Amino acid sequence: MSRRGSPARLVVALSVAAALAVFLLYTSIAGGGTPTIRPSQLPGHSSRVSLMGVVVGQPAGDAHANGLRFRLRDVKGTALVPVVYRGTVPDLFRTGRDVVVDGRLRNGVFVAVPDTLVTKCPSKYSPKRT
Numbered sequence: 001m002s003r004r005g006s007p008a009r010l011v012v013a014l015s016v017a018a019a020l021a022v023f024l025l026y027t028s029i030a031g032g033g034t035p036t037i038r039p040s041q042l043p044g045h046s047s048r049v050s051l052m053g054v055v056v057g058q059p060a061g062d063a064h065a066n067g068l069r070f071r072l073r074d075v076k077g078t079a080l081v082p083v084v085y086r087g088t089v090p091d092l093f094r095t096g097r098d099v100v101v102d103g104r105l106r107n108g109v110f111v112a113v114p115d116t117l118v119t120k121c122p123s124k125y126s127p128k129r130t
Helices: 007-030
Strands: 049-062 067-073 080-085 098-106 109-112 118-120
Touching: 049 080, 080 098
Parallel strands: 080 109
Antiparallel strands: 049 067, 049 098, 067 080, 098 109, 098 118
């Protein structure tokens, strides 16, 4: 006695698999994310970007009221951009730390999207010394 599955089940399963494949292909090609740039690359970008740099100077202000104000410099450069950020501040945020924050440049100031500030730990990604 042989058991045959319903062709309708096969068609549904193949349709779902095809839809997932198309979605994965689209997200890999289109990206769907924001470009990550350095402060020296910021002029001319009017859309939302992820800004990556090193915190320089003394951060000032309140991240929950008028905004935390700090400056970002290129990791290996001299270009600076002032940043205004509102939201949660990571524990590792401080002067000299590499950070990434999303936002837009407005009137010469990078206005960050709330709760997008992420700190990077350079020692974690550097090769081990023997």
